[in-house]
Amino acid sequence: MAARSKPVSAGAGPANSRGKPTLRTIADITGLAVTTVSRALANAPQISIETRNRVRQVALDIGYSPDRAAQRLKTGRTNVIAILLEPHEEILGYGTSVMAGIAKALQGTAYHLIVMPNFLNAANIDAINYIIRNSMADGLIFSRTEPLDPRVMLLSENGFPFVTHGRTELATAHPFVDYDNFTFAYEATRRLIAKGRRRLALISGPAGYTFAGHIQHGFMTAVREAGCAYEILSDIDLDCPAGAIRDRIRRRYAEKDPPDGFACGGEVCALATITGMTDCGLTLGLEYDIVAKQTSQLLSAIQPRVDTIYEDLTATGEHMGRILLRRIAGSTNINELQLLLNPELPFETQPASVAD
Amino acid sequence: MAARSKPVSAGAGPANSRGKPTLRTIADITGLAVTTVSRALANAPQISIETRNRVRQVALDIGYSPDRAAQRLKTGRTNVIAILLEPHEEILGYGTSVMAGIAKALQGTAYHLIVMPNFLNAANIDAINYIIRNSMADGLIFSRTEPLDPRVMLLSENGFPFVTHGRTELATAHPFVDYDNFTFAYEATRRLIAKGRRRLALISGPAGYTFAGHIQHGFMTAVREAGCAYEILSDIDLDCPAGAIRDRIRRRYAEKDPPDGFACGGEVCALATITGMTDCGLTLGLEYDIVAKQTSQLLSAIQPRVDTIYEDLTATGEHMGRILLRRIAGSTNINELQLLLNPELPFETQPASVAD
DNA sequence: CGATCTATTTAAAACGTTTTCATCATACGA
DNA sequence: TCGTATGATGAAAACGTTTTAAATAGATCG
Structure with missing residues (x-):
């Protein structure tokens, strides 16, 4: 409970200027270095098991949760999935259903879903350029593909992870979920x-x-x-x-x-x-x-x-989410990145490759 | 074009490790300090007008855009608006329409819209606690208020900016948009x-x-x-x-x-x-x-x-977005934070207080 | 017993901003 | 000529992480 052998402010409270506990807070409480705390929480093997447990416990006690901005700045990862929302989708909840599905797939992960609206007839390609250039997200989902979809080409060229709702006829295979x-x-x-x-x-x-x-x-x-x-x-x-x-x-x-x-x-x-x-x-x-x-x-x-x-759009969204996560994690195995949903099969009975 | 009087890497290209131009890049090119560049882009009056213009031009030329993670880390502002998505909204595009409206209001601002799904019957209040505690957003929008809505109470207590779609009967006034x-x-x-x-x-x-x-x-x-x-x-x-x-x-x-x-x-x-x-x-x-x-x-x-x-849900979303931005900007004038939409009035003819 | 390993921990730098506090001319009033 | 505004710029610290490179202490070994 008490800090030792370190120049430390007295109590165990959030010593932070903004009042939120940080790695530093945990370091002060445990008497460890910030580095060690960071590693312990990341479950690094080099940190002794007792230290890991102790740190984890303290983190839990004081309600620590890592600052996403800092993580993002340091690692370059955003922990964000973006979906391009099309104007046509206003009627009959296409967007809402798909989003609900994506959100389900993201549940429990570090990822959040952000909506990039694409109304006002802005050319689709601009929105995508914006996302890539500003690294707004780690991955992208969008719908209504064309056979020679320029968005798919752009994203592929840039190596930006994405999943489409719908297939293309492009030579280079890309992740998709489609309904047959x-x-x-x-x-x-x-x-x-x-x-x-x-x-x-x-x-x-x-x-x-x-x-x-x-x-x-x-x-x-x-x-x-x-x-x-x-x-x-x-x-x-x-x-x-x-x-x-x-x-x-x-x-x-x-x-x-x-x-x-x-x-x-x-x-x-x-x-x-x-x-x-x-x-x-x-x-x-x-x-x-x-x-x-x-x-x-x-x-x-x-x-x-x-x-x-x-056609189960929520299931489609969930599949797209899962596949995108897999793609972001580095998978290039096209078999587990593409999925053609059969009109008859409900979500539960899809091929094993998808049921993570 | 060429840097001068500074220890600088040769060209004007993105000297960045990740390849993206930063303030540093502009500083190198112009021969100014990072501080000055930051100020110039923020249009600070203390920076001479010529310098401001020069910096702006260079920024434009090399396609600079500020790193949101760094800004967020430094300022504590997330530039994110969250909407709580309810499961009931799957049918008939309530969510999609409202989101399209919000996005319209956010258009051209630094804000982005993120979707916090609230299905799986998680108690609403948990989602809100999560958002506040992890400072996931600068503001929150949600719908389906109850007369004594606990979410409204929680957010009010924490001084967290929000707008509801729907009124409450709570004593403390809060921002809302509602249909009559x-x-x-x-x-x-x-x-x-x-x-x-x-x-x-x-x-x-x-x-x-x-x-x-x-x-x-x-x-x-x-x-x-x-x-x-x-x-x-x-x-x-x-x-x-x-x-x-x-x-x-x-x-x-x-x-x-x-x-x-x-x-x-x-x-x-x-x-x-x-x-x-x-x-x-x-x-x-x-x-x-x-x-x-x-x-x-x-x-x-x-x-x-x-x-x-x-009932124009897209307009409702747009109003909510505008009001939330106003609230985040610090407005406490309840007159411009509450709006009761009349069934007859289309969006264009709303009271002046709303047409920003 | 000195040298090399191994297991743990740490200091410090870095990510790209914003902000606090100087610095440095130049001009000005006395 | 000196102090003092004034106007423009800069150095350095800070935000909270992760990561690189070291350090420390035992333990093992020849």
Whole structure:
């Protein structure tokens, strides 16, 4: 309890100017040097086991926790993970779900999650340059990759750890988590066909994103196999406001040979489709069917039920977090840095390589 | 360009071990002392205007940006704003919208937004203790206040800057942004009455939260004024899954004197209500009406249209961000730290005190 | 018994800022 | 001509860590 053989201020209280206990405080109490305390807390093997225990105990007693700023300054590590938040994600909690998942993966680690918003149409690449140049974080997560995504290229060149939500077609492999949108769309379309629908329409993601291509590919594969009529609804995509989609559906229905089956990449989109068709006097399950991607509980209460295939965004976030931590820790084993989530598999049953 | 009268490494490149330009780099280039450079960049009046300009130019040329860790260590300021993310916010993008707003307010400042997730049912108060004790941030934002919110009390006692989304009934005034839920509910109920509905039901927030009380108060005031039959639907609230609300609506309809007008505090809730009533063979606008709070574009595409009153969550976030910055800057003028948003007023037309 | 090891501990430097306290001209009033 | 403002700059300490390089004391050994 009392300090000895050292020039020390009397008590065991926080001798600090800011009132927070530091390594120095512990050093004074134990009579050890700051260096030793630091090493002891880091569990360095060169420090005797008794000293380590004693230091740990004192640290616990006085409620010591290391100053992140000082650690960061000294080591260059920030203990921060950044996520690039896109404006499109405002609706239906994409961002919130993914963040909750990431946070879950970060739980118990020294890492914290910081949000780098990317609205105001700033070019994505600027935000990333900013993060790299100012070493704002030890790792980065972002979504909506393009096949030749310049962000991925920039980060790869700089050796900056990152994980994308979505794949690219770049030659150099990089960490990602993706949902198998091909299988989603293929399966959705097959279900429509199984329900007897023969004039199928797809509402996919905005052109240019990898996932939109995958959805289209899955859709096309299924319709070609079955040999039915199909179309990809032009002028609209998943990012459009619900009203725009509803109007587009109504317009389409006024033309000839309207679709009787819709594959929808999102929930709001499905809802808008139902609304548009209802306006035209048609009933879901009777004159037409929908299979949609589900990412929340929104559609589960809608009557008549919309047939859905689930994508678990929180699990996606958790995977991305885990993978990023692994990457930061130095892993270059691409097998444990890439993960393609199957529409059927819930989080718990993913491959072992991921369940750390 | 060339350094002079100083022992200096030859070129103007980043003489740094980590390769990043520092104050030292600029000092070497200009031949000034680090102190002077620091002051010049801080625009200190004691430094001559020419020197200030010269330093600024060099800083720009070599792409200098201050090391946040060092600043933080020295000043004790973190330049970080934290938001406590609640699990309930996963659905319908509450969190994402508010964060986008906060980020907008932080735009151009030195502040960054970090997310402190609070799921896993950890007591709220622990998260806040953690933030205070480890000085994780300079300010905190959180939502869903209770009338005697212990978090508010803790933060106030510690003099830690914060802004709540929602009011409390505590004696000591604190910064907040709130939506006038009384007026919302009052107005919603009045609209139902104006539509000729006379047996009104309310679906409000979970008991215990301040805003739920305000909603009920508004509802009660309106129904009492009009003298019509009313009820607050028991066993469910806005946080319930849509399916639970739908079922509750169906059960209620099976009993006698079912409501013909619903005031709904949220969009999912409104959707679930429609679904439940449709199941019972009733049509919105014909046998019953709904007035709901709207926070996204979700309902705008639904047919028949649901009558809504808007709450702009992104604007709320932006206000909270601005107010928190003001509070951190030292303001104690409670008039510019509290804001009650009127359901009618869009962001642009708020009182001058807020438009920084 | 002096020399080399080994096991533990320590002093001091460094990370990049900000801040306190000088220093040094130059100009000014007396 | 001297003291004293004044205006501009600098040296050095400090923030709380981690890390490099030493020091100390036993223990082992030839």
